[in-house]
Amino acid sequence: MDQMAEPRMAHPLVPRVAHVRRRWRDGPDVWTLEIEDGAGSGFMPGQFNMLTVFGVGEVPISLSGDPADGNRIRHTVRAVGPVTRALARLRPGDPLGLRGPFGTGWPTDALDGRDVVIVAGGLGLAPLRPAILQLLARRDRIGRLTLVYGARSPDQILFARQQDRWGRRSDIEVAVTVDHATSPWRGYVGVVTTLIPRAVSDPANTVALVCGPEIMMRFAAAALTDAGLPETAIHLSMERNMKCAVGLCGHCQFGADFLCRDGPVFRLDRIARRLALREI
Amino acid sequence: MEDLQRIIRAHPFFAGLSDAFSELIGGCARNVVFAEGDHLFRQGEEADALYLLRSGQVALEITAPGRGTMTFLTLGPGDVVGVSWLVPPYRWSYDARVVEPTRAIAMDAHCLRRKCEDDPALGYELMKRFVPVLSQRLQAARLQMLDVYGPDG
Ligand SMILES: Cc1cc2nc3c(=O)[nH]c(=O)nc-3n(C[C@H](O)[C@H](O)[C@H](O)COP(=O)(O)OP(=O)(O)OC[C@H]3O[C@@H](n4cnc5c(N)ncnc54)[C@H](O)[C@@H]3O)c2cc1C
Numbered sequence: 485m486d487q488m489a490e491p492r493m494a495h496p497l498v499p500r501v502a503h504v505r506r507r508w509r510d511g512p513d514v515w516t517l518e519i520e521d522g523a524g525s526g527f528m529p530g531q532f533n534m535l536t537v538f539g540v541g542e543v544p545i546s547l548s549g550d551p552a553d554g555n556r557i558r559h560t561v562r563a564v565g566p567v568t569r570a571l572a573r574l575r576p577g578d579p580l581g582l583r584g585p586f587g588t589g590w591p592t593d594a595l596d597g598r599d600v601v602i603v604a605g606g607l608g609l610a611p612l613r614p615a616i617l618q619l620l621a622r623r624d625r626i627g628r629l630t631l632v633y634g635a636r637s638p639d640q641i642l643f644a645r646q647q648d649r650w651g652r653r654s655d656i657e658v659a660v661t662v663d664h665a666t667s668p669w670r671g672y673v674g675v676v677t678t679l680i681p682r683a684v685s686d687p688a689n690t691v692a693l694v695c696g697p698e699i700m701m702r703f704a705a706a707a708l709t710d711a712g713l714p715e716t717a718i719h720l721s722m723e724r725n726m727k728c729a730v731g732l733c734g735h736c737q738f739g740a741d742f743l744c745r746d747g748p749v750f751r752l753d754r755i756a757r758r759l760a761l762r763e764i
Numbered sequence: 765m766e767d768l769q770r771i772i773r774a775h776p777f778f779a780g781l782s783d784a785f786s787e788l789i790g791g792c793a794r795n796v797v798f799a800e801g802d803h804l805f806r807q808g809e810e811a812d813a814l815y816l817l818r819s820g821q822v823a824l825e826i827t828a829p830g831r832g833t834m835t836f837l838t839l840g841p842g843d844v845v846g847v848s849w850l851v852p853p854y855r856w857s858y859d860a861r862v863v864e865p866t867r868a869i870a871m872d873a874h875c876l877r878r879k880c881e882d883d884p885a886l887g888y889e890l891m892k893r894f895v896p897v898l899s900q901r902l903q904a905a906r907l908q909m910l911d912v913y914g915p916d917g
Contacts (some may be wrong), residue, residue, distance in 0.1 A: 605912065605913060606912075606913035607913075634913070635913060636911065636913040636914065640913065661838075663907075663908045663911070663913070664834055664835070664836060664908070665834070665835045666832055666833060666834060666835070669835065670863060671838075672838045673823065673835045673836060673837055673838045674836075674837045674838060674904060675904045675907045675908060677904070677907075678900075678904065696912075696913075697912040697913060699907070699910060699912050700907070700912045700913075703903075703907060
């Protein structure tokens with residue numbers, strides 16, 4: 485058989501070139517890029533892409549848009565270092581490299597008939613947003629749906645307008661809390677874990693999806709188990725840093741797992757013992 | 765009076781309290797109502813009560829010169845407001861401002877302290893209910909202090 489006639493498979497380590505369509509600010513130092521990804525083939529909520537700014541570097545960034553949007557994907561980036569700062573500076577029309585989507589997603593297909601509690605902290609709402617949009621699109625298939633969100637202060641609330649809109653709907657309960665606030669804020673103040681007991685009404689039939697800074701996730705997992713959820717019903721996204729994204733380089737090794745290949749979304753019972761270990 | 769005892773026992777903080785103890789502390793309790801903007805108490809005032817919130821929302825605030833007022837915790841139905849009534853010199857170390865119209869049971873601190881001194885079993889029962897609240901607030905304060913949502917979070 486003529487080797488040349490075989491369809492060319494994209495090599496997982498070679499980025500394809502995509503272009504920024506639009507960009508907008510979603511908080512202090514936080515920008516969302518809408519990217520035209522002609523070669524994209526859809527994604528599962530919770531997955532990430534490796535984004536390259538040519539001449540600067542490559543980083544893992546979660547998909548934050550609606551999985552139903554086809555080739556028009558979104559990434560929400562906080563500018564914290566060289567690559568994320570360069571990503572945040574890209575303008576409409578600019579090219580960037582893209583590999584993915586990679587990783588395990590949230591188990592949104594296994595939630596029929598269950599109550600769902602989504603616990604997000606800070607930028608952790610970005611990888612959960614696709615899951616929320618997907619669940620809202622097939623809302624009648626699940627029970628009670630609650631979003632519990634924590635941020636540092638009111639001006640740092642991610643997707644604030646969309647959260648307001650969700651909060652006005654009757655089919656999703658939204659509870660937002662901030663760590664500190666000055667007087668105009670009329671919402672809750674306090675750590676996000678304090679809102680968890682109210683979000684769980686039927687622990688045996690509830691599944692939790694959790695994403696945020698790792699310390700916050702540890703405390704959220706503890707609050708969820710205190711509320712009666714078994715470890716098998718709690719899913720966390722472990723976003724420690726990674727390099728190759730395909731389970732080759734070992735950069736993101738987490739005990740027996742590679743976060744990029746076996747995660748980033750894990751069920752708590754699989755990683756609970758390792759979460760508390762200092763050495764890994 | 766009996767009605768107050770029923771309300772006290774219906775509050776999560778006193779859930780499962782014995783008849784004898786609820787009768788003892790019932791005499792220290794009264795119903796209070798606050799409008800939005802009212803203060804349950806202000807920093808520096810004598811800590812003369814413990815509040816069991818039944819409805820509404822209360823913001824705990826600290827004001828620093830030049831930095832304005834900072835809310836560090838909001839509390840609602842089922843929560844207790846006030847720890848300083850238990851610890852000498854019995855002064856509030858923050859303001860408690862009503863954010864939403866609030867109904868509460870106010871327990872007179874002098875009365876409670878006296879009854880706890882007279883009956884150590886009651887005192888211990890109260891401690892067992894108070895220490896978990898203190899420990900949760902301490903843990904929450906620690907998390908807030910870590911500023912987990914910062915760039916290194
Ligand atoms: C699976 C996955 C999904 C991610 N999704 C997003 C996302 O949707 N949006 C987003 O903005 N970021 C996301 N991140 C984090 C992002 O990849 C890092 O912020 C980025 O790699 C930093 O690169 P840099 O060159 O800009 O800065 P660097 O110089 O590499 O780092 C700058 C600072 O950020 C801290 N940092 C680096 N990586 C992480 C990390 N993974 N978690 C927390 N702090 C980190 C470093 O400790 C350092 O203080 C994700 C990470 C992973 C592993």
